[in-house]
Amino acid sequence: MSTVEQTSQLANVIRQHEIEQFYFHESGLLDDRRFDEWIDLFTEDAEYFMPIRRTMSGNDIGREFTKPGEIAFFDDDKKLLASRIKKLGTGRSWSEDPPSRTRHLITNITVLSDDGTEMEVRSNFHVYRTRLHRELDNWVGHRVDRLRRQEGGLMIAHRVIYIDQTILDSANLSVFF
Amino acid sequence: MRRQLKGRQMSILDDLESMVSLSEGTVARAIYSDQEVFDAEIERIYGRSWLFLCHDSQLKESGDFFEAVMGKDNVLVVRQKDGSVAAFLNSCTHRGNAVCRAEEGNARSFLCTYHGWSFGIDGRLKGVPGYKDLYHSDFEKSCYDLVRIAQLDSYRGFWFGTHDAEAPALQDFLGEAGRLGLDQIASRGDMEVIPGIQKFVIKCNWKFAQDNGLDWYHPQVTHASAMREGILPGPKRPSIEHMDQDELTMQDGQALEMARDVGMSGTKFPNVAVLGEYGHSIGGPTTDAHVGEYDPSWRYGDRATAELGEDRTDIAGHPAIFPNIFIAATGQLSLRIPRSPDETEFWWFSFVDKNLDERRRRSTVRAANRVFGPAGILEQDDGENWAQSTMQTYGTASRNVPVLINMGLGRGEVRNEGGLHRIDTVTNEHPQLWMYHCWQKWMMCDSWDELRSSTEPPETI
Numbered sequence: 001m002s003t004v005e006q007t008s009q010l011a012n013v014i015r016q017h018e019i020e021q022f023y024f025h026e027s028g029l030l031d032d033r034r035f036d037e038w039i040d041l042f043t044e045d046a047e048y049f050m051p052i053r054r055t056m057s058g059n060d061i062g063r064e065f066t067k068p069g070e071i072a073f074f075d076d077d078k079k080l081l082a083s084r085i086k087k088l089g090t091g092r093s094w095s096e097d098p099p100s101r102t103r104h105l106i107t108n109i110t111v112l113s114d115d116g117t118e119m120e121v122r123s124n125f126h127v128y129r130t131r132l133h134r135e136l137d138n139w140v141g142h143r144v145d146r147l148r149r150q151e152g153g154l155m156i157a158h159r160v161i162y163i164d165q166t167i168l169d170s171a172n173l174s175v176f177f
Numbered sequence: 178m179r180r181q182l183k184g185r186q187m188s189i190l191d192d193l194e195s196m197v198s199l200s201e202g203t204v205a206r207a208i209y210s211d212q213e214v215f216d217a218e219i220e221r222i223y224g225r226s227w228l229f230l231c232h233d234s235q236l237k238e239s240g241d242f243f244e245a246v247m248g249k250d251n252v253l254v255v256r257q258k259d260g261s262v263a264a265f266l267n268s269c270t271h272r273g274n275a276v277c278r279a280e281e282g283n284a285r286s287f288l289c290t291y292h293g294w295s296f297g298i299d300g301r302l303k304g305v306p307g308y309k310d311l312y313h314s315d316f317e318k319s320c321y322d323l324v325r326i327a328q329l330d331s332y333r334g335f336w337f338g339t340h341d342a343e344a345p346a347l348q349d350f351l352g353e354a355g356r357l358g359l360d361q362i363a364s365r366g367d368m369e370v371i372p373g374i375q376k377f378v379i380k381c382n383w384k385f386a387q388d389n390g391l392d393w394y395h396p397q398v399t400h401a402s403a404m405r406e407g408i409l410p411g412p413k414r415p416s417i418e419h420m421d422q423d424e425l426t427m428q429d430g431q432a433l434e435m436a437r438d439v440g441m442s443g444t445k446f447p448n449v450a451v452l453g454e455y456g457h458s459i460g461g462p463t464t465d466a467h468v469g470e471y472d473p474s475w476r477y478g479d480r481a482t483a484e485l486g487e488d489r490t491d492i493a494g495h496p497a498i499f500p501n502i503f504i505a506a507t508g509q510l511s512l513r514i515p516r517s518p519d520e521t522e523f524w525w526f527s528f529v530d531k532n533l534d535e536r537r538r539r540s541t542v543r544a545a546n547r548v549f550g551p552a553g554i555l556e557q558d559d560g561e562n563w564a565q566s567t568m569q570t571y572g573t574a575s576r577n578v579p580v581l582i583n584m585g586l587g588r589g590e591v592r593n594e595g596g597l598h599r600i601d602t603v604t605n606e607h608p609q610l611w612m613y614h615c616w617q618k619w620m621m622c623d624s625w626d627e628l629r630s631s632t633e634p635p636e637t638i
Contacts, residue, residue: 050552052373060282069539071373071527075546083408087554091427093402095558132561166280167522168377171560173552 027104035085043157050074050161095174103128197617202583206570209382215518223248225341233334234369265300265323333363353597354453358496364484365475366530375525375550381563383515390503391460391608396441403554419443442604450600450607452634456615458608461494470506582610589638598634
């Protein structure tokens with residue numbers, strides 16, 4: 001392996017490490033319910049989108065997920081994300097009182113593209129939630145993020161959350177992904 | 178006192194008369210969790226009533242299909258080559274296997290993947306493997322077409338079906354109240370379904386969800402967090418000093434502090450309750466209360482005035498079409514599909530005027546995405562109320578405590594205005610009580626004539 005190749009590989013390892021550390025930090029903020037810090041990870045122009053997945057036959061499989069401009073479970077900008085967090089802080093957000101107990105597991109982190117300013121990163125998630133006595137939700141899927149390099153580190157400029165379930169087997173989505 | 182053990186042969190269905198009291202404003206909790214009641218509902222209500230299937234705009238091209246649910250039956254609604262619509266059971270006439278496993282899409286034919294029987298998009302049996310060699314052509318293929326539902330009809334683009342060939346015409350079934358409910362979507366413009374039906378499951382009985390759609394006593398408490406200043410998207414709500422709030426204390430001892438300035442109910446909050454035949458109803462504010470709608474401008478246009486009638490454009494509450502349609506002020510339609518006594522699927526259909534410019538279309542879509550559905554700023558706080566209410570109907574002792582639906586009982590003066598029975602009042606529980614009264618009649622009446630006459634709205638409620 002040439003020195004140039006080695007340098008390039010080393011850069012990839014460092015980049016991978018940086019992204020992983022970023023996601024682990026983010027997951028910790030969510031699981032510890034530090035939402036005010038979590039939202040600071042998003043750029044001002046951020047979009048946060050969870051399309052609906054549909055059970056489609058092979059010939060229609062290209063239409064499996066809804067697109068921006070269509071119906072979605074989350075279709076938020078940063079302002080709405082901030083409203084959700086403000087809502088949680090009112091002390092009257094009953095679907096989160098008692099709070100959900102979550103665990104965000106992030107794996108299979110893959111850099112799809114990198115133009116120096118922004119990276120497109122795919123990762124798998126498993127969000128495990130229990131609430132009240134025996135309420136249990138398991139949400140599994142993948143996210144595609146656009147991570148922007150800002151002064152001070154990475155920020156999320158765009159997040160699309162692809163969930164595996166079609167008929168969502170949950171009473172609500174009162175947590176974040 | 179010794180408790181009398183119920184005889185095994187005694188059926189809870191013999192007791193339906195006592196399950197709902199229109200004079201007391203009470204409902205027995207057993208109707209929310211008893212399996213025998215649930216099974217009877219599937220037969221007597223979902224087996225007879227007209228049920229919403231899908232909207233015409235979901236079936237654009239020949240072969241476009243949508244899988245709907247009618248009681249426990251899965252039904253394929255399919256656009257035909259000649260532009261008409263057909264609806265048949267998604268069940269092979271050979272062994273019963275589903276002939277389509279997708280929830281929507283486009284089909285050239287429907288193939289049963291068990292033995293290969295193949296049906297046209299019109300439901301006609303076309304191909305049978307070994308028809309000549311193994312069956313010796315012993316039967317007419319036309320005897321085994323997919324089974325059409327008993328009746329299929331549409332009102333202003335909303336397709337409905339019923340399993341009962343004797344059911345009255347859709348227009349008559351809907352009546353003034355049901356039609357007005359659908360008009361509240363249809364009269365906004367040239368409406369089409371925005372792609373994507375939100376589907377999710379709440380562990381609750383379907384009736385708790387359905388009566389909640391008519392309930393304007395709960396928003397400022399259930400949705401107290403969403404209604405704080407600046408959280409719920411949309412126009413600023415008026416300041417309404419609405420009701421006494423003495424001794425409302427949270428677990429930590431602090432006052433509840435209902436959202437006083439953005440309240441959604443109270444004495445200064447004009448309401449219209451509409452009671453309709455067969456159990457349809459509308460509950461909620463008039464336009465004077467200015468809530469719930471992002472863009473109420475459609476109400477003041479010529480189209481709405483002409484189609485709804487000038488004296489009906491002020492009805493801004495939530496229509497509920499019996500048994501399981503809820504229409505929200507956002508112009509969305511929610512189906513509450515019973516799966517078991519304590520499990521209900523929620524399907525949200527969202528509509529937009531296809532003539533809107535891109536910016537207004539986008540804001541309509543965003544409004545639809547943000548308020549209802551599992552992550553909806555409002556709806557995320559509803560589900561647990563209904564699930565917990567359902568759970569508390571199982572207890573040996575708690576199931577004997579009646580559900581109260583008696584606010585304003587006896588004070589609702591019904592005015593018949595061109596066939597629309599309306600009560601002009603303040604926050605009330607009239608339409609919910611009406612829904613349960615009619616539920617009881619659906620469960621007890623054997624004939625449509627009897628059902629129609631016993632669900633004729635009263636002069637007072």
